[in-house]
Amino acid sequence: MAILARSYNLAFHHEVDDAVTQVPEVADSVFPVHLCAVEDVAEGAAIGIEKELSGEQHAFIVTCADGQIHAYHNVCPHAGRRLDWAPGRFLLKDRVLVCAAHGASFRIESGLCTGGPCQGDHLARVGIEIENDEVLLTGL
Template sequence: MNDRTSLCRIDDIPDGGAISAEIESSTGGFSLIVLRQGERVFAYHNECPHAGRRLDWSPGKFLVKDGVLVCAAHGASFDVASGACIGGPCRSGLAPVQLRVTDGDVGVGGALE
């Protein structure tokens, strides 16, 4: 993964909500879910650890409320800030992706500023 890959601007992510981002790779790429809480931004692989299915109910549309992300397929719920499973069917938490935020630009790699 290129550490200079830009995903979006922080303002593109609704506060308390999420968007999807596609990452290209030599193996075909993968989807991320990018979530925002105020000035904090989190990213996880867009894959539920329960059944390996995408978390969105429609492409790029996620069920997020009060800091909890809910898998549209089976109802597993995850803490936005940690990715930990906090309810429903899941074997583990979400797989995190390290982000960086520089001058409002959100990208993969580096430390979150």
């Protein structure tokens, strides 16, 4: 718990981009897009991936729970902010990912918000496939 509290302090002292993040449209023809290797995502962890698609920058969260890979837009359903407190750095404990902006808590296996200002909402899941131990983005 002390580690999480210290992380909160870091989060609230970190400059968070004030711009609300929108998810631009991307043509289906750009997919599949390589996100990472399966081995890059440890059990219970979350990593951040940045990709330029059709000339627009996109941010994703890739997680692993019970050996299953999940991927979401790095956009909080509360106010549209990124969830990381620094690029690719997330507040995460016991499979709960906490948004650095206002503290909403999300289960990494479902994206369900279980506490905070958008309780009951979900992170927006993106389509992925696993091929040859690589995680491929197949749609937004």
